Amino acid sequence: MSDTLTTLVNQGIGKKIAVQLGLPRPTILRRYEPGQVLVDGRVAVGGIGQGPNVAAVQEILGEAGISHVEATPDTSYADKPAAVVFDASGARTLDELEQLRATLGPALKALGKNGRLVVLGTTPAEVHDAEGAATQQALEGITRSLGKEMRAGGTANLLWVAPEAHGDRGVLDAPLRFLLSSRSAYVSGQPIRVLEAPVQPAADPHAPLDGQVAVITGAARGIGAQIARVFARAGADVIAVDIPAAGDSLAAVANEIGGTALQLDVTAADAGERIAAAVSRLSGHLDVIVHNAGITRDKLFVNTDEARWGSVLDVNLRSQFRMNKVLLDPSTTGGLRDGGRIISVASISGIGGNRGQSNYAASKAGVIGLVRELSQELADRHITVNAVAPGFIETEMTARIPIATREVGRRLNSLLQGGQPVDVAEAIAFFAEPGAAGVTGQVLRVCGQSQLGA
Amino acid sequence: MSPRDVFVLGGNRIPFARSGSKYLKASNQDMLTAAIDGLVARHHLQGERLGEVAAGAVIKHARDFNLTREAVLGSHLAPTTPAYDVQQACGTGLEATVLVANKIALGQIDSAIAGGSDTTSDAPLAVNDDLRKTLLKANYAKTPRQRISALLKIRPSQLAPEQPKNGEPRTGLSMGDHMAITAKAWGVTREAQDELTVASHQHLAAAYDRGFFDDLVTPYLGVTRDQNLRPESSVEKLSTLKPVFGKGDAATMTAGNSTPLTDGASAVLLGSRDWAQQHELTPLARFVDAETAAVDYVFGDEGLLMAPPYAIARLLQRNGLTLQDFDFYEIHEAFASTVLCHLAAMEDPAFCKERLGLDEPLGSIDRTKLNVAGSSLAAGHPFAATGGRIVATLAKLLHEKGSGRGLISICAAGGLGVVAILEASE
Numbered sequence: 002m003s004d005t006l007t008t009l010v011n012q013g014i015g016k017k018i019a020v021q022l023g024l025p026r027p028t029i030l031r032r033y034e035p036g037q038v039l040v041d042g043r044v045a046v047g048g049i050g051q052g053p054n055v056a057a058v059q060e061i062l063g064e065a066g067i068s069h070v071e072a073t074p075d076t077s078y079a080d081k082p083a084a085v086v087f088d089a090s091g092a093r094t095l096d097e098l099e100q101l102r103a104t105l106g107p108a109l110k111a112l113g114k115n116g117r118l119v120v121l122g123t124t125p126a127e128v129h130d131a132e133g134a135a136t137q138q139a140l141e142g143i144t145r146s147l148g149k150e151m152r153a154g155g156t157a158n159l160l161w162v163a164p165e166a167h168g169d170r171g172v173l174d175a176p177l178r179f180l181l182s183s184r185s186a187y188v189s190g191q192p193i194r195v196l197e198a199p200v201q202p203a204a205d206p207h208a209p210l211d212g213q214v215a216v217i218t219g220a221a222r223g224i225g226a227q228i229a230r231v232f233a234r235a236g237a238d239v240i241a242v243d244i245p246a247a248g249d250s251l252a253a254v255a256n257e258i259g260g261t262a263l264q265l266d267v268t269a270a271d272a273g274e275r276i277a278a279a280v281s282r283l284s285g286h287l288d289v290i291v292h293n294a295g296i297t298r299d300k301l302f303v304n305t306d307e308a309r310w311g312s313v314l315d316v317n318l319r320s321q322f323r324m325n326k327v328l329l330d331p332s333t334t335g336g337l338r339d340g341g342r343i344i345s346v347a348s349i350s351g352i353g354g355n356r357g358q359s360n361y362a363a364s365k366a367g368v369i370g371l372v373r374e375l376s377q378e379l380a381d382r383h384i385t386v387n388a389v390a391p392g393f394i395e396t397e398m399t400a401r402i403p404i405a406t407r408e409v410g411r412r413l414n415s416l417l418q419g420g421q422p423v424d425v426a427e428a429i430a431f432f433a434e435p436g437a438a439g440v441t442g443q444v445l446r447v448c449g450q451s452q453l454g455a
Numbered sequence: 456m457s458p459r460d461v462f463v464l465g466g467n468r469i470p471f472a473r474s475g476s477k478y479l480k481a482s483n484q485d486m487l488t489a490a491i492d493g494l495v496a497r498h499h500l501q502g503e504r505l506g507e508v509a510a511g512a513v514i515k516h517a518r519d520f521n522l523t524r525e526a527v528l529g530s531h532l533a534p535t536t537p538a539y540d541v542q543q544a545c546g547t548g549l550e551a552t553v554l555v556a557n558k559i560a561l562g563q564i565d566s567a568i569a570g571g572s573d574t575t576s577d578a579p580l581a582v583n584d585d586l587r588k589t590l591l592k593a594n595y596a597k598t599p600r601q602r603i604s605a606l607l608k609i610r611p612s613q614l615a616p617e618q619p620k621n622g623e624p625r626t627g628l629s630m631g632d633h634m635a636i637t638a639k640a641w642g643v644t645r646e647a648q649d650e651l652t653v654a655s656h657q658h659l660a661a662a663y664d665r666g667f668f669d670d671l672v673t674p675y676l677g678v679t680r681d682q683n684l685r686p687e688s689s690v691e692k693l694s695t696l697k698p699v700f701g702k703g704d705a706a707t708m709t710a711g712n713s714t715p716l717t718d719g720a721s722a723v724l725l726g727s728r729d730w731a732q733q734h735e736l737t738p739l740a741r742f743v744d745a746e747t748a749a750v751d752y753v754f755g756d757e758g759l760l761m762a763p764p765y766a767i768a769r770l771l772q773r774n775g776l777t778l779q780d781f782d783f784y785e786i787h788e789a790f791a792s793t794v795l796c797h798l799a800a801m802e803d804p805a806f807c808k809e810r811l812g813l814d815e816p817l818g819s820i821d822r823t824k825l826n827v828a829g830s831s832l833a834a835g836h837p838f839a840a841t842g843g844r845i846v847a848t849l850a851k852l853l854h855e856k857g858s859g860r861g862l863i864s865i866c867a868a869g870g871l872g873v874v875a876i877l878e879a880s881e
Contacts, residue, residue: 005781042572161512215701245666245668245672245679246679247674248672248673248674249489249493249675251496252492252495252496252497252673253492254492254498255496255499256492256495256496256531259499259501260499261492261496261497261498261499262496263670264496264497264670264673265669266666282735282736283735374739
């Protein structure tokens with residue numbers, strides 16, 4: 002699970018040699034610790050014309066205790082800004098993009114280590130003239146390219162804000178803070194769409210899930226265990242679920258975070274009922290369910306038998322339908338409340354496919370389809386449904402990949418390194434935050450802007 | 456103040472492993488800690504100060520003088536949770552349950568864990584008794600000269616360790632040999648023993664398959680199910696085994712229809728109704744009453760493992776119940792013949808009149824209600840851990856049924872028998 006190269010090229014003699022040989026030098030990414038300041042320094046804020054979100058951005062930064070400097074083509078940055086936020090959501094003509102180029106150039110040049118670029122735009126589908134839509138779509142090309150040009154652990158991401166949500170500090174707050182913070186260390190080149198939604202802000206921004214009950218499946222090890230830890234850190238009462246055979250690791254995780262261990266095979270016919278029963282011991286309703294449990298049974302498609310095909314689809318996808326059915330039934334005690342959250346773990350295999358993983362890719366692509374449709378069905382109940390798609394994450398599972406293949410997976414991304422389980426967990430915890438009410442039906446890649454499946 | 460109702464709120468054990476196998480490197484303390492920690496994780500008890508934890512081990516190192524307290528300190532319970540050790544041979548786990556249940560009933564404590572652990576893989580080996588005496592003499596010597604002269608008395612023969620004995624101190628007979636005598640006296644056949652054994656394996660396997668143990672067992676050191684479990688066991692297969700206890704026509708007891716030496720640990724959570732409510736825990740069953748009996752197997756003519764019928768008779772009488780008033784019978788299978796002797800004795804008018812002083816025999820039981828989720832023949836029998844296994848199993852069976860009553864019976868070395876009644880909590 003250790004990335005020797007990243008350790009080696011960042012210290013002492015290894016650093017000198019790496020520089021002389023021109024080896025790739027992945028940066029040790031800034032990651033979240035409780036009480037950490039949002040960004041290490043000032044934020045440059047600019048926009049095209051009267052950016053409709055600029056005021057909201059400035060307020061959000063002020064609330065977080067972060068000072069900002071106005072970003073213009075003429076700004077000279079005396080100190081290195083920690084991040085740049087650029088509101089291009091008012092842009093409707095290609096000419097206006099020149100202002101973006103002129104403003105972002107000097108700002109990005111000055112940007113410090115682990116820097117952040119967040120561009121705000123308007124969801125292109127909501128712009129009803131061709132040039133306007135083209136202009137807004139161009140922002141995606143720009144941010145994706147800048148993600149690849151960022152240096153030293155920097156990331157570039159896009160918030161596409163629906164017109165009704167422009168200037169709405171409530172729905173912008175959590176997504177903006179997530180993308181600026183170290184919690185999004187391994188998220189780059191990604192657009193996130195923000196809709197209008199009623200937001201009940203978290204009482205304590207450092208514990209946004211305080212008092213909430215969250216069920217996390219597949220929580221005994223790897224990414225699932227880390228999701229459980231991050232949710233506990235955010236204040237949630239965690240019910241950690243995994244198969245009975247993994248009960249010892251599951252108990253260790255539950256005891257570490259002060260949660261509850263529930264030994265349960267998610268494919269059991271009564272899995273939903275048993276989860277609801279466990280929830281009802283803690284609370285009348287469930288606030289968040291994270292469908293993380295998953296298996297792989299890799300084989301070339303022509304050699305995949307019915308068992309390998311079926312078990313992967315059953316654990317990774319069909320089980321979610323069965324559990325959701327029970328948990329979404331308003332008559333279920335311990336079921337998901339209105340305004341609750343469903344978060345599934347997809348995979349970049351489900352986006353780009355993977356040799357030997359047709360069954361796994363089917364299940365993970367299926368998750369994406371599920372999330373997109375279910376989010377619309379549940380919009381009336383203000384339940385958001387999202388997925389994360391992890392790229393190469395340093396886990397026990399990826400540690401078993403042969404070294405050559407592993408190195409390719411690990412380096413073939415804008416950050417030149419694999420992600421940590423905590424990076425996936427942070428993205429999931431973001432979707433669970435009360436402030437993420439305006440984010441639904443989306444698949445957020447946590448892949449360091451991997452070339453795979455892009 | 457009248458006694459309060461006491462409830463079984465949950466249970467946890469590690470899978471039982473064959474002696475000298477998967478848990479070779481685990482100590483009693485390791486296993487008991489794992490059993491407690493699994494219970495803590497399942498019931499969200501991290502950092503909780505319980506009223507007390509009572510547990511024990513039958514085969515115990517001198518260093519484990521405070522086994523349970525050490526296990527608590529190594530667990531995720533609050534370090535301010537008091538603990539003590541109990542030791543009553545195979546009755547340890549159930550007796551520990553009785554002790555803490557009584558304290559809860561009296562209002563002295565509101566919550567407790569009772570349990571037990573045993574390993575014959577990590578059994579203590581004692582120094583040869585002659586050597587021990589010589590070394591003690593040298594230790595207490597006042598002058599170097601005295602010390603040297605004491606140490607010079609060591610002979611090579613003294614270096615052989617004291618052999619651990621699997622026998623009754625007062626008779627020199629092993630438990631199996633004792634049981635073979637009783638089985639012969641009651642005319643228990645080999646076939647009946649093998650049939651009971653097969654039923655135990657089948658019931659335990661079926662219980663695992665339907666997820667019954669999902670919230671009663673936590674895997675340990677890579678073991679996910681009881682290692683002794685043979686779901687494919689059959690009377691035909693068992694009939695090929697050679698008898699290991701008894702001679703001649705008394706030789707009906709085999710390695711199949713006797714419990715093997717096993718390693719494992721179990722823990723049961725008990726509490727008052729209020730405590731359960733405050734901790735959002737579901738009462739599974741009410742702990743009603745218990746009785747311990749002892750028989751004179753040394754000078755008298757009673758069998759070593761025949762105390763349970765005596766205890767059952769007294770317990771039923773005190774509670775105004777008959778033997779038939781139960782929905783589940785959990786009779787510990789030390790040997791298949793033990794269970795069959797108990798059942799035969801309770802049906803026998805002469806035994807019940809002469810030994811138990813009853814006008815009518817206790818009678819027979821509905822055998823379909825016996826050990827319905829398997830018992831020690833299939834799961835194995837880590838001595839002190841068996842009580843906790845049975846209490847948790849019965850409590851869950853009663854909770855599933857939603858009504859009814861169950862009887863637990865556990866025989867123990869020294870002519871002891873511990874029995875208890877649980878009732879489904881309404």
